[in-house]
């Protein structure tokens with residue numbers, strides 16, 4: 001064959017029928033390169049590594065286009081079938097007589113019986129060739145499984161990236177109590193540690209699919225990769241749901257719990273801090289209701305060691321400046337009661353929530369906070385916060401101090417007086433509360449009926465933030481109030497601007 005006459009202007013030449021698609025692609029590289037004479041530009045243009053380009057440049061012979069074809073990757077020296085006919089027959093006879101003997105044992109038997117050595121590799125080849133298994137079907141199943149597993153993407157192939165939603169790890173807990181089996185599916189965002197869980201009657205892939213759909217709804221589709229183990233519940237319907245959402249599925253290695261440490265840890269917490277405390281019931285509806293309340297606490301309130309004692313939601317907030325979700329006061333009374341007793345989070349905070357937004361009624365200076373520690377009779381140390389005048393405008397201002405708790409009580413009352421539209425956060429509130437509603441609904445309702453709801457009480461939500469919100473939230477709230485807040489002799493008033 002002679003292609004010399006077409007060679008130079010080779011674009012039209014890319015239609016040569018006997019050249020593979022890949023080879024034609026490579027031909028295009030060299031066409032481009034021949035015109036621009038610039039390797040970097042060519043590589044950039046086609047998005048290929050320089051290494052690849054140089055490798056093919058070395059191979060490429062312009063008058064022999066086959067040189068652009070992929071060479072066989074088969075090893076140059078492969079073992080060939082070296083078993084003689086007599087050996088083959090002897091091995092078959094031996095294996096049939098001792099179907100449970102492995103190749104090593106048969107090797108010894110062979111030597112004894114025929115007085116000559118044979119390699120165990122040859123025995124293996126004969127067994128495979130003639131399907132001489134005790135359980136032929138079982139072996140075939142096993143082989144099919146191995147082939148299938150090789151096609152699965154292993155979690156070790158995924159390069160971790162530190163952003164929310166990048167990797168969601170799923171797992172399940174099987175509960176067997178009082179002769180009743182129940183299955184709890186759990187999921188955790190590996191980066192932010194936001195966690196979800198839900199109980200199902202059985203370990204069925206249609207339930208795992210339901211769980212996935214709920215999470216997709218809850219995270220507003222912000223899921224990039226999913227990790228599961230090789231369990232049967234993560235096949236079939238679950239796989240279909242994954243394909244629907246175009247989510248890549250990564251698998252943990254079998255019997256390697258360290259591949260999914262975060263969800264394992266969450267499962268342990270769930271068992272220790274929820275199930276072990278008497279919250280278990282085989283009634284899925286009741287269990288899931290309680291579980292949701294616990295999850296709200298876990299995600300919103302519980303400080304996480306791995307997040308530097310931040311809560312997943314605050315962590316999320318700090319690092320992304322995205323609107324967090326909060327429980328509103330009317331919805332989680334029970335949770336809140338417990339939280340009032342929990343001072344761990346508050347005592348860690350060095351910032352003060354209400355300074356800079358309140359002014360002294362006597363002299364017009366700002367209001368600042370002071371920390372006081374008091375040792376109680378039982379030996380514990382209690383921290384008090386007092387707010388008072390900075391005296392920047394009048395050094396001798398006699399306006400008194402007020403305890404933070406009292407100030408909050410007064411602020412809550414102020415919330416009743418102000419026009420709620422005055423709070424510039426209205427839109428923001430609505431968004432937050434609707435996300436919370438979503439959070440709840442996704443755990444209670446049927447997946448098909450899931451719809452965001454806007455049933456929001458802004459006033460009670462603002463009060464909730466004042467009492468239970470983080471310092472950032474409180475400041476944000478006060479900064480949004482357009483009227484001036486004035487503190488005179490322990491009494492807080494508002495002054496319209």
Ligand SMILES: [Zn+2]
Nearest residue numbers: 360363389397
């Ligand atoms: Zn003052």
